Amino acid sequence: MLAVAVEEARAGLAEGGIPIGAALFDEHGELLGRGRNRRVQDGDPSMHAETAAFRAAGRMRGYRRTTMVTTLSPCWYCSGLVRQFGIGRVVVGEARTFSGGHDWLAEHGVLVTVLEDPECIRLMTDFVAARPELWFEDIGE
Amino acid sequence: MLAVAVEEARAGLAEGGIPIGAALFDEHGELLGRGRNRRVQDGDPSMHAETAAFRAAGRMRGYRRTTMVTTLSPCWYCSGLVRQFGIGRVVVGEARTFSGGHDWLAEHGVLVTVLEDPECIRLMTDFVAARPELWFEDIGE
Numbered sequence: 001m002l003a004v005a006v007e008e009a010r011a012g013l014a015e016g017g018i019p020i021g022a023a024l025f026d027e028h029g030e031l032l033g034r035g036r037n038r039r040v041q042d043g044d045p046s047m048h049a050e051t052a053a054f055r056a057a058g059r060m061r062g063y064r065r066t067t068m069v070t071t072l073s074p075c076w077y078c079s080g081l082v083r084q085f086g087i088g089r090v091v092v093g094e095a096r097t098f099s100g101g102h103d104w105l106a107e108h109g110v111l112v113t114v115l116e117d118p119e120c121i122r123l124m125t126d127f128v129a130a131r132p133e134l135w136f137e138d139i140g141e
Numbered sequence: 142m143l144a145v146a147v148e149e150a151r152a153g154l155a156e157g158g159i160p161i162g163a164a165l166f167d168e169h170g171e172l173l174g175r176g177r178n179r180r181v182q183d184g185d186p187s188m189h190a191e192t193a194a195f196r197a198a199g200r201m202r203g204y205r206r207t208t209m210v211t212t213l214s215p216c217w218y219c220s221g222l223v224r225q226f227g228i229g230r231v232v233v234g235e236a237r238t239f240s241g242g243h244d245w246l247a248e249h250g251v252l253v254t255v256l257e258d259p260e261c262i263r264l265m266t267d268f269v270a271a272r273p274e275l276w277f278e279d280i281g282e
């Protein structure tokens with residue numbers, strides 16, 4: 001499942017964007033929606049990878065059995081999304097370059113898995129080194 | 142400032158949508174962006190009133206001096222937005238029909254004002270009574 005999110009992150013990087021990707025799956029592993037950070041591409045600060053994947057899945061009645069997979073630990077905005085809509089599980093590619101609200105989600109009953117995937121770490125480490133101003137803009141710092 | 146958010150909420154209701162509106166202002170009271178819940182109108186579950194107003198303001202470098210005005214207490218998703226981007230102040234039209242993360246925001250240094258405005262209360266009370274299924278869909282319950 002992480003491969004889809006990584007593909008989104010790479011596509012974002014190729015477009016000159018912030019390389020964070022995400023995908024929402026149902027309990028059978030079927031893809032419901034996928035997306036990537038679109039701050040640069042659409043000039044839209046509200047489209048983080050997780051919100052883009054959530055949006056792509058369209059209107060749904062209940063998220064308890066869904067899994068949000070993201071290349072990077074979800075920021076407070078995206079963690080709030082997971083908590084509000086009751087997404088049952090979150091798979092995080094890495095939480096080394098940025099640690100958002102995944103511990104808070106685990107405290108509130110979300111099943112959280114942090115993979116510390118080397119490719120996800122490299123993607124973000126290289127990006128933050130290359131474009132720090134864009135990265136800090138994206139997390140409001 | 143609440144008037145702009147109420148205007149958005151009323152416009153949403155007239156479109157058959159969920160009557161929640163929001164607006165982002167700078168420290169001089171100038172409007173940066175305004176918006177309303179767009180779940181029904183755009184089939185987009187990611188566009189809550191606050192995220193729509195945030196999006197309409199476009200890319201910005203720092204939100205500390207901005208104020209988010211919303212007709213209803215921000216849900217966890219929208220509270221996460223406020224916390225992540227460091228929006229300094231939140232004005233809440235009402236928190237009686239729904240209480241989201243505004244206390245959590247206050248604990249994390251956001252200046253929060255809850256007005257318990259009669260018109261905001263009436264808008265939501267009437268809507269929840271008329272369209273409970275749509276309301277619970279919107280907050281993931």
